[in-house]
Amino acid sequence: MKILVPLKRVADPDNANKVKIPASGATIETTGLEWKPNPFDEYALEAALRLTEDGKAPKVRAGEVVVVTFGPKETETTLRAALATGADRAIRVDAADDKLDGHLVARALKALVEREKPDLVLMGKQAVDGDSNQVGQILAEQLDYPMATFAATMKEEAGGLLVGREVDGGVITLRVKFPAVVTVDLRIVAPTSVYSMKTAPAFKYNDGVRFAALPAIMAAKKKPLAEVKLADLAADQGLRVTYHGFQAPPARKAGIKVKDVTDLVNRLKNEAKAL
């Protein structure tokens, strides 16, 4: 099975307070931020690795896991980390962070999918910076592929996957035929969430994503990492979303004490205009 895993780097969500907006409000200041892979994308990579192995040690890859990201040269750090974790090959689509939106990324990914011909595109349900939650859906639409979003479980079958999707009030199980697009939710990395056809039904993975072993980190530099120009994938680089300005959420104002109920009603009516 060949799986394409799109990855996005995001500002370290544990240090969200370091994200600053300059006085001009024209952009979000990104220099000096600690970057981390989007956690949902890491879960997608872990799921892709599980789908292409049998659970046994030492891990032997059956198939290929290709990771792709969009961004400047520095984003190769994210790709190298994915290679160290087990991906076989990486592609960086050279692009500036602020010249991308979900629709453009999906269009470029479509061209890449047509070139790479994976059986499956496996990606995070959303990136934790913009929380747009749309690239997977747009991509499936553009490709006219079957799609399952918010996957919590995946079981490989002949020519497809049985996907358990988390929805309000329960789990919906969908059968998707390859080639397909699947976006994953956080429970996809639970010990019994993903089974390839070769993995024993009783096998349990460690909870969470795997860690890169030191020898694999050293070997990651030798794995192929190709650079592709965004223009080669998307002739039209127009953006559907443009940003007009940024501002930090207003600081919370101190509350006031009201005299009595009449005062409260008056203020709700005349000041807050809530009544």
Added chain:
Amino acid sequence: MSTQAQNRYKADLREIRFLLFEQFKLGSLLGQAPFDSWGTDEVNMVLDQAYKFVCDVLGPLNQSGDREGCRLENGQVHEPSGFKGAWDALYEAQYKTIATDPAHGGQGAPHMLQVITEEMITGANTAFSMYPGLAYGAAEVIQQFGTAAQKDRYLHAMMFGKYGGTMCLTEPHAGSDVGSSRSVAKKIGDGKYKITGTKIFISAGDHTMAENIVHLVLARVEGAPAGTKGLSLFIVPKFRVNDDGTVGARNDVNVGSIEHKMGINGSATCVLNFGENDDCIGELVGTTENMGMSQMFLLMNGARISVGVQGVAVASFAYLNALEYAKDRKQGAPMTSWKDPTVPRVAIIEHADVRRMLLEMKSKVEGIRALVMKLACHQDNVRFYRGKDDEKVAYHQGQVDLLVPLVKAYGSDQAFRVCELAIQTYGGAGYIKDYPVEQAARDAKVFSIYEGTNHIQAMDLVGRKLGQHGGKNLQAFVSDVATFVAQNDKHPVLGAAIKELGGAQEALAGMAMRLLMWFQTGRIALVPLAANRFLEMMSETAVAWLLLDGARIAVDALAALPAGEESARERAFYEGKKHAALFFARNVLPNVKKSAEILALEDQSPLDMPTDGFATV
């Protein structure tokens, strides 16, 4: 507070990258033998991945391991819950063998990187780190001194987590005085011995994480001379190992009890009884008897460096947690309007005394980390120049030898003091077990005691290291500091502080001469009274030097930074380096001259004091 396992460990990766690449120029060694497979990218990736690993795997078990502790049941020690999984994950990730020779399956990384990965492992979970730490130290002894058969049998298993390991020196009546050890080895032929004796305070002495544990035991072969000269070192496995490498019958090694300690409660500290049933079989390390102390010293040297690293690790943990709390906790009004009850309350980091404590912690944490890094840098240069330039190898090895007692003793002393300041920064909350710094203080206290107390380190420094190679190592150290002073004492920002360093260096050199004079004029009784203070003088001089050198780099970097918000973070970082160095130079470094004045008084009141005069009880 949530009872769910939570990671409290954090590391300042920017500071670590500064030390590695900007101050100690790791880049100039990378890509060349013996570090050919290492480049900047690999180092950076290891930093990121190791940090992620320790935060996810080891950190969440730090508090739970402390609360649960170890237990002894039916002769078997059980480590805290979750440690076994962490052990397996650590050896799968292979961080313990990062600097090991590739011939033994390691990655051959520079020691400068290894001390950082070790700092992360220890900082995230000190008690846990004891088990793989001892296993690795014991493996290094076998790697260095073992026979080919012993290496075949034990080395790989101990390096990669299949076997654990320990070092067994201390006995009930033989602590710092190792030479009065009473454990006995009786030769039974074929390189084998029957061992009898009791060892105490054995860290990682028993657990269920590995399928076997290899004890390295100091014992006296029957008829060998008294004192340390007659001690030999033996490999004594918990389970005998068959010729095909499989684990066989239980050896006669039994856990008598485990200690209930102030800190590192997740680390099993055992009383081990060897040969209670006269059936404890050990084999000599190598083939020559009475070499035990010198063999054990290899392990102890590495272990002493590791204790210094433990000091940095826990101090850094305490500092960064206190810093986070100080930014978050609101209490009191700004100094300028302290009487006005209506002004908004400020975070306690706005208060001058909290800032003073934070800056003292920062300067000490970064200072002892720089000291550790300097030692590791010399170790890497020894490896780099070996076989190419004997003179350089001798210089760098000399500095390693000289710095080991400083790193161990000053690193561990200051670690405890930083933890104390961290608790003070929290105020009452710091004394409460919901917050992580009281555990840090308890865990850190042992660092000044084990692996040779800090007084033993001080005596090693003044008694052995100062005179090594005719005093050349010390001379080189003093002259390195003097060169730095001469080159930089007119620095526009740091000049005054660097002049203070020059004064400290002269006071240090003068005190070294006075020590020599005491030795030569039969006044040796004064030496142990002065040793600890001398070690502190030398450490403070070294730390101030390294901090000021870092500040010099930071000042240059500040001048090169573009103006504007884009470089605000970098500017703050370099300003931080500058101010930490200035703080240390102004508030701590003057102690060096003061100490020299105190020692010149040659006070010996502790010796003049009648023992019965200490108290009438």
